[in-house]
Amino acid sequence: MKKLFAVTALSFALAACSAQESxxxxxxxxxxxxEVLMAQLLDAQPGDVITIPEGKxxxxxxxxxxxxxxxxxxxxxxxxxxxFKGQVSGAEGLLVTASDFTIEGLAIEDTIGDALKISxxxxxxxxxxxxxxxxxxxxxxxxxxxxxxxxxxxxxEDNVAIGASDAGIYVGQSxxxxxxxxxxxxxVAGIEIENTVDADVYENVATNNTGGILVxxxxxxxxxxxRTRVFNNRVVDNNTENFGHEGTPVASVPAGSGIxxxxxxxxxxxxxxxxxxxxxxxxxxSVFSTNYSGLSAQPNYDPYxxxxxxxxxxxxxxxxxxxxxxxxxxKTMMFGxxxxxxxxxxxxxxxxxxxxxxxLPVDQRICIEDSSVGIINVDGPNEFANPNTEDADxxxxxxxxxxxxxxxxxx
Numbered sequence: 001m002k003k004l005f006a007v008t009a010l011s012f013a014l015a016a017c018s019a020q021e022s023x024x025x026x027x028x029x030x031x032x033x034x035e036v037l038m039a040q041l042l043d044a045q046p047g048d049v050i051t052i053p054e055g056k057x058x059x060x061x062x063x064x065x066x067x068x069x070x071x072x073x074x075x076x077x078x079x080x081x082x083x084f085k086g087q088v089s090g091a092e093g094l095l096v097t098a099s100d101f102t103i104e105g106l107a108i109e110d111t112i113g114d115a116l117k118i119s120x121x122x123x124x125x126x127x128x129x130x131x132x133x134x135x136x137x138x139x140x141x142x143x144x145x146x147x148x149x150x151x152x153x154x155x156x157e158d159n160v161a162i163g164a165s166d167a168g169i170y171v172g173q174s175x176x177x178x179x180x181x182x183x184x185x186x187x188v189a190g191i192e193i194e195n196t197v198d199a200d201v202y203e204n205v206a207t208n209n210t211g212g213i214l215v216x217x218x219x220x221x222x223x224x225x226x227r228t229r230v231f232n233n234r235v236v237d238n239n240t241e242n243f244g245h246e247g248t249p250v251a252s253v254p255a256g257s258g259i260x261x262x263x264x265x266x267x268x269x270x271x272x273x274x275x276x277x278x279x280x281x282x283x284x285x286s287v288f289s290t291n292y293s294g295l296s297a298q299p300n301y302d303p304y305x306x307x308x309x310x311x312x313x314x315x316x317x318x319x320x321x322x323x324x325x326x327x328x329x330x331k332t333m334m335f336g337x338x339x340x341x342x343x344x345x346x347x348x349x350x351x352x353x354x355x356x357x358x359x360l361p362v363d364q365r366i367c368i369e370d371s372s373v374g375i376i377n378v379d380g381p382n383e384f385a386n387p388n389t390e391d392a393d394x395x396x397x398x399x400x401x402x403x404x405x406x407x408x409x410x411x
Contacts, residue, residue: 029055052080062090074106077130085110114144124154133163137186141165167192188244195225200404202232211257212238217264219301226265236275252290254279254323266307276317280345289347304351309398311369315343342374367396
């Protein structure tokens with residue numbers, strides 16, 4: 001079977017770029033600060049505020065925090081910088097396994113593995129944090145920039161993630177999540193919501209990634225995700241070559257992907273600016289179109305994307321130079337050398353057990369409210385044999401999802 005996801009070899013943005021230029025010029029500070037910080041993390045008590053001073057401090061080993069109710073606060077993402085360029089041990093930059101945790105106003109650079117990982121916590125705030133690999137995007141960079149997993153009540157706001165070889169800003173197997181006003185650039189996946197229940201993703205900028213914003217359900221994980229709203233984001237020019245590690249899920253993402261929904265249900269995409277993503281501005285697929293489809297034998301796993309509602313977006317350009325020989329050939333065959341795919345590209349897989357009289361029930365469909373937004377069904381089940389742009393079954397509406405409300409006071 002041919003794979004749809006076949007890989008081939010702003011004022012806010014300007015301010016962040018300016019901040020990074022200043023950070024690059026900053027000399028390294030006292031190497032002895034590493035021991036001070038490690039001791040503060042080890043001795044922390046609930047209610048403590050650990051202050052990261054201004055400066056760029058060399059860190060050689062992973063940092064960890066296991067105490068609830070702690071805040072780590074720097075002077076700003078361009079002023080308080082933890083540089084792991086000389087890291088010799090550890091799998092992450094900072095690993096937190098605690099609840100009621102806030103981190104804000106600092107940068108974590110050039111870690112061997114993930115920059116900031118937060119696991120199994122409740123009431124998590126990540127604000128004004130920059131994670132970056134400063135030598136540019138490459139496969140050798142750490143996988144994740146900002147990485148809460150198995151968490152609840154999560155607020156991620158005003159962060160910057162650059163250069164991750166998997167996802168810059170990632171939330172996995174979590175619930176009750178708000179991701180807002182972040183910038184993700186030069187990552188494989190800019191922002192990724194994976195196996196997460198109830199997430200609002202809004203007012204973010206995703207640009208120059210391989211894929212801008214991803215909403216995935218992966219097999220063989222203890223939790224399946226649903227109910228994600230993606231709105232008021234700017235998702236433009238996500239055309240960077242895929243530099244992810246071979247065999248990883250994001251290695252399936254075609255360069256030129258704006259918003260990608262894979263095997264996830266009840267997803268709303270509305271009021272976004274989505275432009276010039278060269279494979280397609282919006283891609284909707286099942287797990288069968290990926291390089292990890294062989295993992296999908298989990299009994300309760302639903303491989304089909306269902307209940308997808310797209311409306312009110314500003315869509316422009318894109319679809320003119322898709323990644324992968326199969327998609328390039330298909331685009332040329334259907335739309336000509338100078339043509340382009342419609343804004344929504346769908347692999348065409350549906351659950352045969354839910355089809356009634358040849359159609360899915362409305363609540364299981366991809367619904368596109370705006371008549372000017374086209375869709376192509378590439379007919380993945382039949383290896384692209386009978387692609388079509390018929391859209392009558394997609395001119396429908398769905399009940400709108402409620403907004404996410406966090407329990408923690410910071411929201």
